[in-house]
Amino acid sequence: MTSLTRLFRLNRLLTISCTAGFVVALGCSEPPPPPKEKRVTERVETAPVPTNVPIAELMKEHGIDDRVWFNEQYMPDQDSERAAAMIFFDGFATGRPDRIKPMLDTIEQQELDVLVETGAMSQLASEIDGIEILVGSTPDGVTAILGLIEFADRIEGMMWEVVNTTSDGSYVLRAAPTPPGIHSFLGSDPFSDWYARLDLERALLVGMDLGMEQDAGVAAADSPFGPESGGGASTPSGSGR
Numbered sequence: 001m002t003s004l005t006r007l008f009r010l011n012r013l014l015t016i017s018c019t020a021g022f023v024v025a026l027g028c029s030e031p032p033p034p035p036k037e038k039r040v041t042e043r044v045e046t047a048p049v050p051t052n053v054p055i056a057e058l059m060k061e062h063g064i065d066d067r068v069w070f071n072e073q074y075m076p077d078q079d080s081e082r083a084a085a086m087i088f089f090d091g092f093a094t095g096r097p098d099r100i101k102p103m104l105d106t107i108e109q110q111e112l113d114v115l116v117e118t119g120a121m122s123q124l125a126s127e128i129d130g131i132e133i134l135v136g137s138t139p140d141g142v143t144a145i146l147g148l149i150e151f152a153d154r155i156e157g158m159m160w161e162v163v164n165t166t167s168d169g170s171y172v173l174r175a176a177p178t179p180p181g182i183h184s185f186l187g188s189d190p191f192s193d194w195y196a197r198l199d200l201e202r203a204l205l206v207g208m209d210l211g212m213e214q215d216a217g218v219a220a221a222d223s224p225f226g227p228e229s230g231g232g233a234s235t236p237s238g239s240g241r
Contacts, residue, residue: 052079052082055070063090065094073134080168084171086133095124104173104174144161144191145160145171146159160174179201182194
């Protein structure tokens with residue numbers, strides 16, 4: 001066996017032995033560990049939380065009367081919507097229809113014109129002691145604005161449903177029906193309370209209408225001019241005629 005052959009066999013034996021784990025016995029060098037992967041921590045950029053302009057500054061900026069204020073639990077998120085709601089009700093408090101009309105739907109604009117022409121708008125403004133504004137939603141998820149108007153002897157409510165929000169954050173509003181004496185029925189959830197009372201009033205009206213129709217039917221049957229009379233007056237029996 002040549003020395004070259006012996007050298008080849010020795011190298012082969014050392015390679016197999018080191019691979020099998022006989023590192024100490026045969027003096028083999030341990031293979032270097034695989035390089036560690038570098039972990040790159042991705043930096044997540046978070047958008048800054050928008051801060052709202054204080055209500056006092058918004059009021060000053062838009063010339064809102066001190067008799068108009070927000071219920072802090074029912075304020076919209078956007079400054080533009082907050083300003084729009086305050087401008088709208090400021091128009092009622094100060095008797096300025098120019099602040100109200102641009103936010104009204106067509107029919108409501110016509111009704112406002114009548115109030116202005118008859119002087120009712122100015123009269124209303126002179127009697128208002130304050131207006132509390134709440135923004136929430138109807139049971140159908142439509143954004144709604146509730147104004148609780150304080151007079152010297154009572155509180156009355158106005159509910160306005162948002163038909164559309166314009167590009168500048170303003171509103172297009174439609175008046176919601178107002179149940180009589182609604183303020184006394186408003187509790188911790190005034191929007192749900194409002195529409196629940198409205199549904200009840202509608203059910204009562206339907207019941208009254210049905211009752212009136214039934215009463216009318218009974219009256220027609222008992223009437224001397226009912227269908228069985230043939231159109232003539234009934235003659236008492238035994239009259240001799």
